[in-house]
Amino acid sequence: MNIKMGVAKAGIKPSGDYDILVLKFPPSVYGAVFTQNSLAAAPVIYDRLVFNIQEKISAIVVNSGNANAATGDEGFRNAQRMAEVVAEEFGIEREEVMVFSTGIIGVQLPMDKVEAGIRRAISEMGEFDLELASRAISTTDAFYKYYQTIGIVDGKTFQVKGIAKGAGMIHPNMATMLAYIFTDVKIDKPLLEKTTKLVADRTFNSISVDGCESTNDSFIVVATGDSDVVIDNTNRVYFAKKVYEIALELAKMIVKDGEGATKLIEINVYDAQSKEEAKAVGEAIARSNLFKTAMFGNDPNWGRILSSVGQLHIGIDFSKVKLYIGDFLIYSGAPVDYDRKKAIEYLKNSHEVRIDLYLSRGESQWTFYTCDLGYKYVEINAKYTT
Amino acid sequence: MNIKMGVAKAGIKPSGDYDILVLKFPPSVYGAVFTQNSLAAAPVIYDRLVFNIQEKISAIVVNSGNANAATGDEGFRNAQRMAEVVAEEFGIEREEVMVFSTGIIGVQLPMDKVEAGIRRAISEMGEFDLELASRAISTTDAFYKYYQTIGIVDGKTFQVKGIAKGAGMIHPNMATMLAYIFTDVKIDKPLLEKTTKLVADRTFNSISVDGCESTNDSFIVVATGDSDVVIDNTNRVYFAKKVYEIALELAKMIVKDGEGATKLIEINVYDAQSKEEAKAVGEAIARSNLFKTAMFGNDPNWGRILSSVGQLHIGIDFSKVKLYIGDFLIYSGAPVDYDRKKAIEYLKNSHEVRIDLYLSRGESQWTFYTCDLGYKYVEINAKYTT
Numbered sequence: 001m002n003i004k005m006g007v008a009k010a011g012i013k014p015s016g017d018y019d020i021l022v023l024k025f026p027p028s029v030y031g032a033v034f035t036q037n038s039l040a041a042a043p044v045i046y047d048r049l050v051f052n053i054q055e056k057i058s059a060i061v062v063n064s065g066n067a068n069a070a071t072g073d074e075g076f077r078n079a080q081r082m083a084e085v086v087a088e089e090f091g092i093e094r095e096e097v098m099v100f101s102t103g104i105i106g107v108q109l110p111m112d113k114v115e116a117g118i119r120r121a122i123s124e125m126g127e128f129d130l131e132l133a134s135r136a137i138s139t140t141d142a143f144y145k146y147y148q149t150i151g152i153v154d155g156k157t158f159q160v161k162g163i164a165k166g167a168g169m170i171h172p173n174m175a176t177m178l179a180y181i182f183t184d185v186k187i188d189k190p191l192l193e194k195t196t197k198l199v200a201d202r203t204f205n206s207i208s209v210d211g212c213e214s215t216n217d218s219f220i221v222v223a224t225g226d227s228d229v230v231i232d233n234t235n236r237v238y239f240a241k242k243v244y245e246i247a248l249e250l251a252k253m254i255v256k257d258g259e260g261a262t263k264l265i266e267i268n269v270y271d272a273q274s275k276e277e278a279k280a281v282g283e284a285i286a287r288s289n290l291f292k293t294a295m296f297g298n299d300p301n302w303g304r305i306l307s308s309v310g311q312l313h314i315g316i317d318f319s320k321v322k323l324y325i326g327d328f329l330i331y332s333g334a335p336v337d338y339d340r341k342k343a344i345e346y347l348k349n350s351h352e353v354r355i356d357l358y359l360s361r362g363e364s365q366w367t368f369y370t371c372d373l374g375y376k377y378v379e380i381n382a383k384y385t386t
Numbered sequence: 387m388n389i390k391m392g393v394a395k396a397g398i399k400p401s402g403d404y405d406i407l408v409l410k411f412p413p414s415v416y417g418a419v420f421t422q423n424s425l426a427a428a429p430v431i432y433d434r435l436v437f438n439i440q441e442k443i444s445a446i447v448v449n450s451g452n453a454n455a456a457t458g459d460e461g462f463r464n465a466q467r468m469a470e471v472v473a474e475e476f477g478i479e480r481e482e483v484m485v486f487s488t489g490i491i492g493v494q495l496p497m498d499k500v501e502a503g504i505r506r507a508i509s510e511m512g513e514f515d516l517e518l519a520s521r522a523i524s525t526t527d528a529f530y531k532y533y534q535t536i537g538i539v540d541g542k543t544f545q546v547k548g549i550a551k552g553a554g555m556i557h558p559n560m561a562t563m564l565a566y567i568f569t570d571v572k573i574d575k576p577l578l579e580k581t582t583k584l585v586a587d588r589t590f591n592s593i594s595v596d597g598c599e600s601t602n603d604s605f606i607v608v609a610t611g612d613s614d615v616v617i618d619n620t621n622r623v624y625f626a627k628k629v630y631e632i633a634l635e636l637a638k639m640i641v642k643d644g645e646g647a648t649k650l651i652e653i654n655v656y657d658a659q660s661k662e663e664a665k666a667v668g669e670a671i672a673r674s675n676l677f678k679t680a681m682f683g684n685d686p687n688w689g690r691i692l693s694s695v696g697q698l699h700i701g702i703d704f705s706k707v708k709l710y711i712g713d714f715l716i717y718s719g720a721p722v723d724y725d726r727k728k729a730i731e732y733l734k735n736s737h738e739v740r741i742d743l744y745l746s747r748g749e750s751q752w753t754f755y756t757c758d759l760g761y762k763y764v765e766i767n768a769k770y771t772t
Contacts, residue, residue, distance in 0.1 A: 039696030039704050070692065072705065072720045105689040106721040215693055289675065290767055297768030303456065303491040307601055310425030318425050319458065334458050335492040374768070378761050381676055382683030 001159050001184040002026055002226045003128040007136040010117025012065035012103070012110060018136035019065045020117040024090060024125060025182075027056035028224045029189040031196025032098075033204070035217035041069035042079040043099040044216060050095055055189060058096040060180065060220070061086045061118060062137045064165070066109050067176060068101040069215040078109045085115050089122040102165060102176040102216055103139055128182075134163040137178055141167050142257050147249040151229070151242040158185045158229040160242050164250040166217075167209075167257040176216035179204060179250050181243055184227035191231065195240045196221045203247040206279065207369045208286040209258035219247075255369050260376020263295055263347075266369055267355045273362035277314065281357065282368030284308050292373035298347035300340065302330045305355065320360035326353065387545050387570040388412055388612045389514040393522040396503025398451035398489070398496060404522035405451045406503040410476060410511060411568075413442035414610045415575040417582025418484075419590070421603035427455035428465040429485040430602060436481055441575060444482040446566065446606070447472045447504060448523045450551070452495050453562060454487040455601040464495045471501050475508040488551065488562035488602055489525055514568075520549040523564055527553050528643050533635040537615070537628040544571045544615040546628050550636040553595075553643040562602035565590060565636050567629060570613035577617065581626045582607045589633040592665065593755045594672040595644035605633075641755050646762020649681055649733075652755055653741045659748035663700065667743065668754030670694050678759035684733035686726065688716045691741065706746035712739065 008020040032051050034044050050057070061082055068075045083097035101109070130146035138144060148161040159182075166177035187195075200219050221243060231239045256264050267285050272278035285291055288308035294301040302323055309316060323331040326346045328338050347353060394406040418437050420430050436443070447468055454461045469483040487495070516532035524530060534547040545568075552563035573581075586605050607629060617625045642650050653671050658664035671677055674694035680687040688709055695702060709717040712732045714724050733739060 036699050037693060037696040038699060038702050039693050070689065070704065070717075070721065105693075215696065289763075293764050293767035296764065299768070306456065307423060307425050307491075310423040310601065313422050313424060316424050318456065331456075335456065373764065375761055375764050377675075378679055378682065378759065378764060381679035382685070382760070 001128065001161065001182060002224055003182055004125045005128045005133060006121035006123070006125040007132060008117040008121035010063070010113045012063055012113055012117070014065070018132070019063055020114070020121045021062040021133055021136035022086060022118060022121045023060045023128070023133070025058060025222065025224050026226065027058050027096065028222045029055065029187060029192050030057055030223070031193040031221045033196060033200040033219045035214060037215050039070060039215050041067050041101060041216040042071055042075035043068055043101045044218060045076060046079040046083065047098050047100070047218065050098055054095050056096070057098055057222070058092050059086050059090060060098050060100070062100040062102070062178065063109070063114055064137050064139050065103040066101060066107060067103045067105050067216050068109050070106045071108055074108055078111055081111060082114060082118065085118045086122070089119060098220065100178055100216070100218055102137065102178055105215065128161070130161060130163055134165060137163065137165045139165065141165050145250055145253040147246050149242060149245055151239065153229045153235050153238065156228045158183060158227045160246050162246040162250050164254060166254040176214045177204060177254060178216070179219045179247065181221045181246055182224065183221070183243070184224050185229045185231045185239060186225040186227070187223045187231040187239070191236060192221060192223055195236070195243055198240060199244045199247045202244060203251040206282070206367065207251045207255050208283060209255060209261070209371055252369060255371050258371040260374050260380060261371030262374060263350065263372045264352045264369065265295055265355065265371060266352065266367060268357070268365070268367050270356065270358045270365050271362060272359050272364040272366070275364045275366055278364045278366035279368065280312060281309055281359065282366050284312050285355070286368045286370035289373055292370065295347065295353060295372035296374040298344050300325045300328065300330060300343040300347060305357070306331065309357070316359060316361070322358040322360070324356040326350070387514065387547065387568060388610050389568055390511045391514045391519060392507035392511040393518060394503040394507040396449070396499045398449055398499060398503070400451070404518070405449055406500070406507045407448040407519055407522035408472060408504060408507045408511070409446045409514070409519070411444060411608065411610050412612065413444050413482065414608045415441065415573065415578050416443055416609070417579040417607045419582060419586040419605045421600060423601050425456060425601050427453050427487060427602040428457055428461035429454055429487045430604060431462060432465040432469065433484050433604065436484055440481050442482070443484055443608070444478050445472050445476060446484050446486070448486040448488070448564065449495070449500055449503070450523050450525050451489040452487060452493060453489045453491050453602050454495050456492045457494055460494055464497055467497065468500060468504065471504045472508070475505060484606065486564055486602070486604055488523065488564055491601065514547070516547060516549055520551060523549065523551045525551065527551055531636055531639040533632050535628060535631055537625065539615045539621050539624065542614045544569060544613045546632050548632040548636050550640060552640040562600045563590060563640060564602070565605045565633065567607045567632055568610065569607070569629070570610050571615045571617045571625060572611040572613070573609045573617040573625070577622060578607060578609055581622070581629055584626060585630045585633045588630060589637040592668070592753065593637045593641050594669060595641060595647070595757055638755060641757050644757045646760050646766060647757030648760060649736065649758045650738045650755065651681055651741065651757060652738065652753060654743065654751070654753050656742065656744045656751050657748060658745050658750040658752070661750045661752055664750045664752035665754065666698060667695055667745065668752050670698050671741065672754045672756035675759055678756065681733065681739060681758035682760040684730050686711045686714070686716060686729040686733060691743070692717065695743070702745060702747070708744040708746070710742040712736070
């Protein structure tokens, strides 16, 4: 995969660690999904403009340590300037460069440091190193997030590599989910865009740590096209599954890194009237503080699960609902006599907990991911800036 | 006010304290608002039927310690039976009795104890005692909630008295908000119903402890009509304000009693396009865990407030938004240089914190109430049943 990379310690991050990442590749088609938050950061506003006009991009620049969010016109000019500096160095158009920032909100970027850092990173371009790249974009992440796989089409292989950062909204002033997936297939832009949206919906848009959405969240898929594999209607599902596999691993890593989480919780909603309904039910459970504290306390508290679903006001008939926690059937139209002691043991001993809810209303399914809510969440979030 | 009252220790509550309350009054018009949760408890289902057919009611019976929720057909028959026992004792129709339960979910009522308790309470009817009444309906409440006032119309006085129970969803298996307001005015049922809904919307429906809605929440306003004050179109606003005053005090008490709360937070949203929008903005802030933990940590973290608003996706222009924490202007289209030290002092020293947000989109206003989120919330909710 023809991707070159440079990193620098520009001095934006208080820790002094790497805080600039530049990735350079041949002009490549790409798909993108951005935060829906109306308080979108300057780089997101800039990238959306690029996305609307630009068929191919050739470079990505990311700074960590400062989100360039809630920074007004000056912030927008700074985001543009980051792209300009990259374009100057590589001799390409500014619009071929996408810009990302993550870190503290409401403070202008130290542009002297940022510009010097970008130029230094570009002066020492080398091989694409997933671990170092994810380190350079990380802020409060407890571990670096990257994953890769290969696919085979007609005996020819292609690669899919991903990096991400994010720990839920663990530090909202330092938060943001950034995820980049690179592949070397040949694919047209509309199909790649569609794949990006589908994958985002089942992965990064189906995780919740605390229900809070950041100002900078972005997910980009770039296809450099330098392998011999051509993706079209005959193999698009296989390709989408490979991208999904990487995205899901990265998304789960973000949930695991959430707010002092001790458990990854997979909520499977079955037999809903529609995918939208199944997703809404999963999200309602995933966003319930009461459910999440119960999971922290290893308490198979089914009342909290069902009443968070009842709160959706979509007329679910609970006399037809079945609920499993792990392999334990807990509720089946009415409370079930289950082995409570063993269910508690299951919760105590599991880093990954499964909840299966059967609505008996239709045939649609969705999986939502969240984590438990413990003391550490309060500690981290109450003590962040004071 | 012609209201008689009886209480009993029926043995439903583990503590052994009063757990049955019976109130008897002349046939009276009433307004009612019930939980929207699809997993509504048996007494709520029964009361809704009464509400649809019954012009006047003469008695209310409440048990605490068991919510009679998620209890199926047997639960419904038990709720009916509670009304029947009261009706038998008083020689009235079953449909003149409204029934309420609060306590643990998913367990059938111990009907022997409940029936005996109701009969014992009725055998010793006495004066309406607000403190004792609120004690008999309380579960995990840290303090009893009641409040009263008088109104004057054309030199004639009327009374308004309220009792409530609830501590947010502090113990979802023991949770529920119950609130009853009694007045002795003469009023027709449609006007009282309208007043009840209006008041509920600005009080009990504008508080959030953790965004979780219970299966049993109910709010009833009863007008016995035994004063000389007649409420009509000329004085309905004055009357509504008196009911609102009581309801707001009770609602604030519930928030203050929430999950180890250290602060009551009043969120005023101004200059919205509509009341619905103003309410949605207030609720978005009130439901943000990040905002609530920041308040717990005395952190004037405006980024968390604005990004929870941005998450509504209603196209708010943040370059026109103004945000105050207490008297400190924190954001005015862009971050403002404010006295951070003093703002932290304000948060540290205030049991009631005010947030004022000006949207600059219209002329509508709404106030939403919530509390902060601290360690105690996690402790209480993680340790409840295990």
